[in-house]
Amino acid sequence: MDKVIVHKYGGSSVATVSRIRRIAGNIVRYKKKGYDVVAVVSAMGDTTDELLTLANKVNKNPAERELDLLLSTGEQVSSAILAMAVQNRGYPAVAFTGFQVGIITDSAFTKARIMKINADRIKKELKQGKIVVVAGFQGMNLDMEITTLGRGGSDLTAVALAKSLDAEVCEIYTDVEGVFTADPRIVPSARKIRRISYDEMLELASLGAKVMQARSIEFAKKYGVRIHVRSSFNTKPGTIIMEEVKEMEDIYVTGVAVDKNEAKITICDVPDKPGIAAHIFSKISERNINVDMIVQNVSRQGYTDVSFTVSKTDLSKTVEIAKKVAREISASDVIIDDKIAKVSVVGVGMRSHAGIAAKMFKALANNKINIEMISTSEIKISCVIRARHAEKAVKTLHKAFELHKLKR
Ligand code: ADP
Ligand code: ASP
Ligand code: MG
Numbered sequence: 001m002d003k004v005i006v007h008k009y010g011g012s013s014v015a016t017v018s019r020i021r022r023i024a025g026n027i028v029r030y031k032k033k034g035y036d037v038v039a040v041v042s043a044m045g046d047t048t049d050e051l052l053t054l055a056n057k058v059n060k061n062p063a064e065r066e067l068d069l070l071l072s073t074g075e076q077v078s079s080a081i082l083a084m085a086v087q088n089r090g091y092p093a094v095a096f097t098g099f100q101v102g103i104i105t106d107s108a109f110t111k112a113r114i115m116k117i118n119a120d121r122i123k124k125e126l127k128q129g130k131i132v133v134v135a136g137f138q139g140m141n142l143d144m145e146i147t148t149l150g151r152g153g154s155d156l157t158a159v160a161l162a163k164s165l166d167a168e169v170c171e172i173y174t175d176v177e178g179v180f181t182a183d184p185r186i187v188p189s190a191r192k193i194r195r196i197s198y199d200e201m202l203e204l205a206s207l208g209a210k211v212m213q214a215r216s217i218e219f220a221k222k223y224g225v226r227i228h229v230r231s232s233f234n235t236k237p238g239t240i241i242m243e244e245v246k247e248m249e250d251i252y253v254t255g256v257a258v259d260k261n262e263a264k265i266t267i268c269d270v271p272d273k274p275g276i277a278a279h280i281f282s283k284i285s286e287r288n289i290n291v292d293m294i295v296q297n298v299s300r301q302g303y304t305d306v307s308f309t310v311s312k313t314d315l316s317k318t319v320e321i322a323k324k325v326a327r328e329i330s331a332s333d334v335i336i337d338d339k340i341a342k343v344s345v346v347g348v349g350m351r352s353h354a355g356i357a358a359k360m361f362k363a364l365a366n367n368k369i370n371i372e373m374i375s376t377s378e379i380k381i382s383c384v385i386r387a388r389h390a391e392k393a394v395k396t397l398h399k400a401f402e403l404h405k406l407k408r
Helices: 017-032 047-058 064-088 120-127 154-164 198-206 214-223 246-250 276-286 312-328 348-352 356-366 387-400
Strands: 004-009 036-041 093-096 103-105 114-117 131-135 138-140 146-148 170-174 195-197 227-231 239-242 255-259 262-271 291-296 303-311 333-337 340-346 373-377 380-386
Touching: 004 017, 004 154, 017 036, 017 064, 017 131, 036 064, 036 120, 036 154, 047 064, 064 093, 064 131, 064 138, 064 146, 093 120, 114 154, 120 131, 154 170, 154 214, 195 198, 198 214, 198 239, 198 255, 198 340, 246 348, 255 387, 262 276, 262 312, 262 340, 276 291, 276 303, 276 312, 291 373, 303 312, 312 333, 340 356, 340 387, 356 380, 356 387, 380 387
Parallel strands: 004 036, 004 170, 036 131, 093 131, 103 138, 170 227, 195 239
Antiparallel strands: 103 114, 138 146, 227 239, 255 340, 262 303, 262 333, 291 303, 340 380, 373 380
């Protein structure tokens, strides 16, 4: 078999017919260079959002099984159209759904995990000289139900296929020239990072930098899949996501990210005794909901307030559970706050440098941005602030850490 390359084209890269034609040209270029090409595609433009809106018009709380069946169609359309565009250039191409190429997932509809890939079918087609186009974002569980891999999940399809096919590299084609020190739409002076470690990218992605899906990076790190994030509009080199090398630690902060997709829930007057937190959070995790930050206030007269954040998409489910638990434990109230944002700084250099948190808090304070919750890990610091301050906070931190001068 020739050396394999996996390409992934995001929604904006396949939004129009002329863009799809251009991408077909890029795929053929790699085929001519001697690669076996597997191209993973997202749905065209805003198709996924439009399908979600459609579902919500008939049901505010649609069943997740049917939601996945619906959402997976977006990628079916773009994969078939892209294969046709390649065929039109005189090259044999074949398009598949996730199910057809053996992407087996668990049954967590809307955020399924890949359990196994049987890549025999793809290998067979490549051997026959065909270009293989795969509908991203989807798989099938063991009951043959169609599942989706979470928003941005085509990245995961691409990385997982790159691993299964032992590809030389997984190229992620998108609408920016790589991974930047902050979202270039918020901070125009943001710099492209030439090389970033899996850990930094994983944090940035988990903390809101939607350029890569977090799970795809988790997978890439686990199996050492090399990723190149680059523009689908030009041929400039982008960002390589790779294993950490020593010099990366020389930079304390590599990027700033912001996430406005979380909401805060507070359960008021929770009895302060052993087992209560375990009770609250096990009820939530039983429903497959990820809790992010948790803060428990100082106890007064045996009672305390517990606040935590979840993704806005899980908010109504979580509130329902929180209200039920509140009744069970005789808590007085459940308060919902969906006007928050989480702003974070990330960098492997933080491991060996003190004072980053202080500098972050000071920069926010100097700009009159109040911090409501804080969480840290080895290589990141996150603060919850008011949503209306989100963009100002990103710009402030980008400047405070002089990221417009970053050289890496
Ligand atoms: P695609 O449709 O190609 O998957 P996405 O919209 O999912 O593209 O991701 C690309 C977008 O991510 C960019 O348009 C940019 O606005 C946003 N983004 C957020 N943070 C960053 C960052 N640090 N570097 C680059 N892009 C970022
Ligand atoms: N179309 C899906 C989404 O919008 C998957 C993807 O684009 O990666 O989330
Ligand atoms: Mg994406």
